[in-house]
Amino acid sequence: xxxxxxxxxxxxxxxxxxxxxxxxxxxxxxxxxxxxxxxxxxxxxxxxxxxxxxxxxxxxxxxxxxxxxxxxxxxxxxxxxxxxxxxxxxxxxxxxxxxxxxxxxxxxxxxxxxxxxxxxxxxxxxxxxxxxxxxxxxxxxxxxxxxxxxxxxxxxxxxxxxxxxxxxxxxxxxxxxxxxxxxxxxxxxxxxxxxxxxxxxxxxxxxxxxxxxxxxxxxxxxxxxxxxxxxxxxxxxxxxxxxxxxxxxxxxxxxxxxxxxxxxxxxxxxxxxxxxxxxxx
Amino acid sequence: xxxxxxxxxxxxxxxxxxxxxxxxxxxxxxxxxxxxxxxxxxxxxxxxxxxxxxxxxxxxxxxxxxxxxxxxxxxxxxxxxxxxxxxxxxxxxxxxxxxxxxxxxxxxxxxxxxxxxxxxxxxxxxxxxxxxxxxxxxxxxxxxxxxxxxxxxxxxxxxxxxxxxxxxxxxxxxxxxxxxxxxxxxxxxxxxxxxxxxxxxxxxxxxxxxxxxxxxxxxxxxxxxxxxxxxxxxxxxxxxxxxxxxxxxxxxxxxxxxxxxxxxxxxxxxxxxxxxxxxxx
Numbered sequence: 355x356x357x358x359x360x361x362x363x364x365x366x367x368x369x370x371x372x373x374x375x376x377x378x379x380x381x382x383x384x385x386x387x388x389x390x391x392x393x394x395x396x397x398x399x400x401x402x403x404x405x406x407x408x409x410x411x412x413x414x415x416x417x418x419x420x421x422x423x424x425x426x427x428x429x430x431x432x433x434x435x436x437x438x439x440x441x442x443x444x445x446x447x448x449x450x451x452x453x454x455x456x457x458x459x460x461x462x463x464x465x466x467x468x469x470x471x472x473x474x475x476x477x478x479x480x481x482x483x484x485x486x487x488x489x490x491x492x493x494x495x496x497x498x499x500x501x502x503x504x505x506x507x508x509x510x511x512x513x514x515x516x517x518x519x520x521x522x523x524x525x526x527x528x529x530x531x532x533x534x535x536x537x538x539x540x541x542x543x544x545x546x547x548x549x550x551x552x553x554x555x556x557x558x559x560x561x562x563x564x565x566x567x568x569x570x571x572x573x574x575x576x577x578x579x580x581x582x583x584x585x586x587x588x589x590x591x592x593x594x595x596x597x598x599x600x601x602x603x604x605x606x607x608x609x610x611x612x613x614x615x616x617x618x619x620x621x622x623x624x625x626x627x628x629x630x631x632x633x634x635x
Numbered sequence: 636x637x638x639x640x641x642x643x644x645x646x647x648x649x650x651x652x653x654x655x656x657x658x659x660x661x662x663x664x665x666x667x668x669x670x671x672x673x674x675x676x677x678x679x680x681x682x683x684x685x686x687x688x689x690x691x692x693x694x695x696x697x698x699x700x701x702x703x704x705x706x707x708x709x710x711x712x713x714x715x716x717x718x719x720x721x722x723x724x725x726x727x728x729x730x731x732x733x734x735x736x737x738x739x740x741x742x743x744x745x746x747x748x749x750x751x752x753x754x755x756x757x758x759x760x761x762x763x764x765x766x767x768x769x770x771x772x773x774x775x776x777x778x779x780x781x782x783x784x785x786x787x788x789x790x791x792x793x794x795x796x797x798x799x800x801x802x803x804x805x806x807x808x809x810x811x812x813x814x815x816x817x818x819x820x821x822x823x824x825x826x827x828x829x830x831x832x833x834x835x836x837x838x839x840x841x842x843x844x845x846x847x848x849x850x851x852x853x854x855x856x857x858x859x860x861x862x863x864x865x866x867x868x869x870x871x872x873x874x875x876x877x878x879x880x881x882x883x884x885x886x887x888x889x890x891x892x893x894x895x896x897x898x899x900x901x902x903x904x905x906x907x908x909x910x911x912x913x914x915x916x
Contacts, residue, residue, distance in 0.1 A: 426901045427886075443887045447896035452911075472900060605708075606724045615728035619753060620707045630733075 358528020405527025517545025639809020686808025798826025
């Protein structure tokens with residue numbers, strides 16, 4: 355599942371390629387035919403990402419917002435004017451018959467199209483609908499308007515493990531398995547520690563580290579890296595997947611800081627990783 | 636998560652290395668100290684795998700059965716007399732402090748030890764406890780005593796998708812994400828097809844294909860391959876992960892039989908893959 359920073363990357367891409375332009379829309383798969391017809395020919399006014407939710411605001415009558423949540427398997431594919439693929443997973447299917455929604459804009463070399471496949475949410479909503487969806491979410495560390503105090507108020511009262519709380523989109527919006535593992539490492543906190551046993555200083559560190567690593571990932575176009583160059587075996591510029599993280603998917607490998615074997619456990623039916631030495635309970 | 640065939644591989648390994656021998660047991664982590672103390676010095680009499688559940692029967696007073704379910708992250712690591720690792724994920728942790736249970740047997744060169752990490756179930760049960768655990772499971776295609784009719788009776792009445800039913804351990808025991816994707820492909824059935832719309836012939840094909848591909852994986856020591864050599868790009872003996880499956884994790888790639896783009900969707904919070912041409916709805 356794409357974590358929240360990727361949705362902010364998607365929002366930027368829509369802004370740059372389609373912002374303030376007339377957009378043509380259709381639904382090759384047919385499952386969003388009515389929605390696509392309602393958007394066709396409108397202008398993209400704004401893009402907003404809240405955690406893993408993307409909202410595109412269009413000109414015209416209500417409903418104005420396209421709400422997309424990619425879920426576990428959804429994704430956007432971008433194409434240029436010559437139908438060369440610009441981003442997304444490699445696609446071989448020329449007939450696009452599994453594309454829920456296609457947006458196309460620009461002319462000549464500026465032509466771009468974006469195809470949406472496999473999203474769990476793809477729907478048109480009015481402003482109230484957007485507010486309702488956003489109201490369910492905790493603060494998103496990537497947003498300037500986020501209030502970390504709302505997240506801290508929930509964390510400090512909860513007996514659930516901090517690794518689970520970070521994944522709960524109603525506590526903080528945007529984190530997935532990568533950040534829920536890496537952020538407690540960066541703050542030196544065992545992810546099993548109950549929220550009630552996390553100090554305010556530790557929470558503040560986690561919030562600012564999450565904002566930092568997610569922002570850096572957005573700047574890199576999505577690529578997630580949390581390791582400090584000094585902790586990486588190689589520093590020739592290229593950071594391999596193996597060296598990009600301190601604990602995520604590194605169970606059985608030695609900690610890059612202390613050499614202790616990285617652990618893995620189940621937490622809420624999903625995996626969590628940590629270093630038992632660097633992250634005291 | 637290891638699928639059922641790996642548990643049958645584990646059962647064989649215990650049989651070969653420790654069957655009819657006195658076994659010494661301890662719990663370096665301490666969380667299974669009482670259980671390990673109760674088993675220490677007993678003889679391993681039998682091993683049984685039912686789906687993803689392993690039962691080791693020991694000599695002595697009840698409880699005689701060690702019941703292990705690896706869950707999402709559990710695993711066995713095997714070591715020889717010189718403490719060289721024989722199998723399992725690479726382990727660097729010399730002090731074994733995350734080992735729930737360690738079993739050791741043999742003398743001299745025949746010495747073997749098995750370490751259990753991260754299992755969701757590791758418990759001692761009596762015969763009744765084992766029967767209770769097994770009674771919850773559907774038939775296991777790898778077992779000679781399995782009755783596929785019990786699975787078919789559930790499938791034919793269910794409106795749930797066959798891809799979900801195959802993953803339900805109460806319908807068939809042992810399948811995970813690989814088999815629930817590959818087996819419908821081998822039978823030419825869309826995994827979204829409701830159980831009630833699967834014909835008895837199609838179900839019989841799925842059952843026998845599941846038994847075949849899982850047995851072959853057991854014979855290979857666990858390695859899963861479902862593709863026919865004629866459908867693989869290379870046939871030099873080595874089968875890469877990319878060529879081992881028809882649909883599992885191949886979304887976006889062309890079908891090895893017809894070239895159509897393999898699809899992915901969410902089913903019961905997990906992924907399922909299929910070829911829309913080879914697997915009609």
